[in-house]
Amino acid sequence: MIAGESTPGDNALTTLALEEPARMLIDDILEAAREYLDTDVAFVAEFAGGEQVFRHVAGDAALFRLSSELRVPRGWMYCQAMTEGVLSEAIPDTAADPIASAMEVTLEANIGSYVGVPVSLPDGRVWGSMACVSRSPDHSVGKRDVRFMRMLARIYAEQLEREEREAVARRQKRAQIRAVLREGRLTTVLQPIVDLVSGAAVGFEALARFEGETPQPPDVWFAAAEEVGLGPELELAAVRSALEHLDTLPPDTYLSINVSPETAVSTEFATLIENGTDRIVIEVTEHAAIGDYPQFNSSVARLRFRGMRYAVDDAGAGFATFSHILSTKPDIVKLDMSLIRDIHRDLARRALLHGLIYFIEQINATAVAEGVETVEEAESLKRLGVHCAQGYYFGRPGEAVRTVAPSRPSQADERRGRVRVLPLAK
Structure with missing residues (x-):
C-alpha cells in the first residue's frame, strides 16, 4: 500500500x-x-x-x-x-x-x-x-x-x-432524525387561538417539539430533514402527533396544523386527517414555494370540500403576500408578528394593518393576529377589527389558556353591524 x-x-x-x-x-x-x-x-x-x-x-x-x-x-x-x-x-x-x-x-x-x-x-x-x-x-x-x-x-x-x-454531516442528520422518529422524541404542544371579543378559545395551533440531550428549534429539525430527504416523513410524524390531541380539545374548537405545500397535497396527509377533517385547519406559510398553484388548489379543494380549512401563515412577512393569498383563496389569513409588534405605538403599522384587514374581509377570510404579547397590542387589534389572535399574552405553547374578559365589540365591528368570529366548518 x-x-x-x-x-x-x-x-x-x-x-x-x-x-x-x-x-x-x-x-x-x-x-x-x-x-x-x-x-x-x-x-x-x-x-x-x-x-x-x-x-x-x-x-x-x-x-x-x-x-x-x-x-x-x-x-x-x-x-x-x-x-x-x-x-x-x-x-x-x-x-x-x-x-x-x-x-x-x-x-x-x-x-x-x-x-x-x-x-x-x-x-x-x-x-x-x-x-x-x-x-x-x-x-x-x-x-x-x-x-x-x-x-x-x-x-x-x-x-x-x-x-x-x-x-458526513448529511449522514449524521439522517441518523439523528431517524432516531427521533424511532424513539418517539417528537411531541406536540398546543397554543390557543382566542376570539378577541369573547375571550374564548376558538382553536389551538399544534407546535412540534423535539426532546433530547441537545434540543434544537423545530425549524432547524424540519430544515435538516428536508435537506436529507426526510422532510415529508418528519412532517407526517408531526401531523400524527398533533392529531392525538384532537379529541382532547373542546368540541367547538379546531386544531391548526403546519404543513408544507408538498405534504398538504399528499395522499398520506389526506388519509391521516380523514376522520377529523371538519376540525382541521392547515397552515402553509407564504414563504413556502408552491410551484403549481392550480395543482395545489385542486388537491386542497378536495379536503376543503370535506370541511378542512386552509390558512396562509406569516402573511405580511414577505413580498408575495397579496399574490399568494389571491392565488390560494384561504379561509384564514394569519398576520405575521412583525406587523403586530408594538402596533399600539406605531401609526404606520396600524394603517398598513387596517388595509390588510379590509382586504382579508373582502375575500371572505378571517384575520388572525400572531405574536400578541401585551394587553395594549390586543386592545389595539380589537379596535382595528381583527377577529382572533394568539400569542404569549393569551397563553404560551403548552400552557393553559389565559382568561381574557369579554368586551364590547369594536367601533369597526359596530359600523359593520357584526362581529366576525372564526366559525367551525359546516
Whole structure:
C-alpha cells in the first residue's frame, strides 16, 4: 500500500466524485487542463482498492479507450507508477521512456505523451490522480505543466474534502432524525387561538417539539430533514402527533396544523386527517414555494370540500403576500408578528394593518393576529377589527389558556353591524 493512501473501507469519497457541485467543477478543471497543455484527453481517476476508476474524462476519450466509470486494474495506466515515484510526472515521449514504453497501455491506447499528478487530500491521503494524455509526443511538456496540474489537483482535492464533510454531516442528520422518529422524541404542544371579543378559545395551533440531550428549534429539525430527504416523513410524524390531541380539545374548537405545500397535497396527509377533517385547519406559510398553484388548489379543494380549512401563515412577512393569498383563496389569513409588534405605538403599522384587514374581509377570510404579547397590542387589534389572535399574552405553547374578559365589540365591528368570529366548518 502506498504510504498515506486510503483504502476502500475508510474512503468516504468514493461516490462523491460524481456529485454536484464537484461534477461541474471538475469538468471546468479538466477542460482548463486540456486547453493549457494542448492535449487530447484529461481525466481524473480514483484509486479504489485494486482498481483505478475513471471518474471524469474530458476530450476524445475513445481515442484511448477511456470512459467515465471505466474500471481497470490499478497498474494498467501510468498513474500508480507515477504516485509511487517509478514514473515521472511529465513524460514528453512515452516511446523514449524505458518504463512507459514497456507498459501495455502505451501500445494499447497509443499514448504518445503524459502529464499526471496525485490528487492528495489535505489529511495526506492519496485519493487518485489527475492526468492529461496525447497520442503524439510533446517535447514542450515539463515542470511548468506539472505545477499547473498540481494547482488544479489541489482545487479538486479541496472540493472533494468539502463534499466529504457535507456527506458526513448529511449522514449524521439522517441518523439523528431517524432516531427521533424511532424513539418517539417528537411531541406536540398546543397554543390557543382566542376570539378577541369573547375571550374564548376558538382553536389551538399544534407546535412540534423535539426532546433530547441537545434540543434544537423545530425549524432547524424540519430544515435538516428536508435537506436529507426526510422532510415529508418528519412532517407526517408531526401531523400524527398533533392529531392525538384532537379529541382532547373542546368540541367547538379546531386544531391548526403546519404543513408544507408538498405534504398538504399528499395522499398520506389526506388519509391521516380523514376522520377529523371538519376540525382541521392547515397552515402553509407564504414563504413556502408552491410551484403549481392550480395543482395545489385542486388537491386542497378536495379536503376543503370535506370541511378542512386552509390558512396562509406569516402573511405580511414577505413580498408575495397579496399574490399568494389571491392565488390560494384561504379561509384564514394569519398576520405575521412583525406587523403586530408594538402596533399600539406605531401609526404606520396600524394603517398598513387596517388595509390588510379590509382586504382579508373582502375575500371572505378571517384575520388572525400572531405574536400578541401585551394587553395594549390586543386592545389595539380589537379596535382595528381583527377577529382572533394568539400569542404569549393569551397563553404560551403548552400552557393553559389565559382568561381574557369579554368586551364590547369594536367601533369597526359596530359600523359593520357584526362581529366576525372564526366559525367551525359546516
